[in-house]
Amino acid sequence: MEARPVPRQVQTFREEYRTQVIGPGYRGWAHFAFTSLVCLTGIALALGQVEAARFWELLGVPGVFVLANGVEFLGHRGPMHHKRRGLGLLFERHTAQHHRFFTHEAMAYESSRDFKMVLFPPVLLLFFLGAVAAPLGALCFLLISANAGWLFAASALGYYLAYEWVHFSTHLPSSHWSARLPGVRFLRRHHQVHHDPSRMGHHNFNITFPLADRLVGTLWREEREKGRPSG
Numbered sequence: 001m002e003a004r005p006v007p008r009q010v011q012t013f014r015e016e017y018r019t020q021v022i023g024p025g026y027r028g029w030a031h032f033a034f035t036s037l038v039c040l041t042g043i044a045l046a047l048g049q050v051e052a053a054r055f056w057e058l059l060g061v062p063g064v065f066v067l068a069n070g071v072e073f074l075g076h077r078g079p080m081h082h083k084r085r086g087l088g089l090l091f092e093r094h095t096a097q098h099h100r101f102f103t104h105e106a107m108a109y110e111s112s113r114d115f116k117m118v119l120f121p122p123v124l125l126l127f128f129l130g131a132v133a134a135p136l137g138a139l140c141f142l143l144i145s146a147n148a149g150w151l152f153a154a155s156a157l158g159y160y161l162a163y164e165w166v167h168f169s170t171h172l173p174s175s176h177w178s179a180r181l182p183g184v185r186f187l188r189r190h191h192q193v194h195h196d197p198s199r200m201g202h203h204n205f206n207i208t209f210p211l212a213d214r215l216v217g218t219l220w221r222e223e224r225e226k227g228r229p230s231g
Ligand SMILES: [Zn+2]
Pocket: 098, 102, 167, 171, 191, 195
């Protein structure tokens, strides 16, 4: 991703969004630290409870990651890109705001205040903790085993943090050192293609790793596009 001037339409949207939505007290790095620390603390606390895990209990970790990859795909391809009753806020925040603030021609944030348009709001993390990780972890604890419950909670939080960190890295300036790391370079390109307005409804819905995109056939491939008109 080379640094190019931000298109005028995107610049206008960014300026309006910054004035109307990002309050003067907003601190991007505090937002990033909150997300990271809450997740890392939760993961450490949950893993600290695991005792002599058996092999099949450990298999729950990749199991949760595969499951979460499917949820990420369905959530992104579904309510984040199509207005659904009761979930309009997801569509609004993602398609109407995130995709207008960042396009394939302008992927990088300009200051830490723009993190508000990259990271999930802190309240969503608290909701995820209280309504997903904790109750489903408790269910695994009761129905399967104590280790399964703690490993579920740790894996769910791990996936949430992986999503946040990977998405964050895809919106870093191209001059950032992490942009040269092979895996990060691939994921940045993968997400950049998704930010092309003509492709966002069809391709690259995974953020962390494109497993579901590959299985469903929505993974964008450069060679497939050759010969097709863009747009
Ligand atoms: Zn994005």
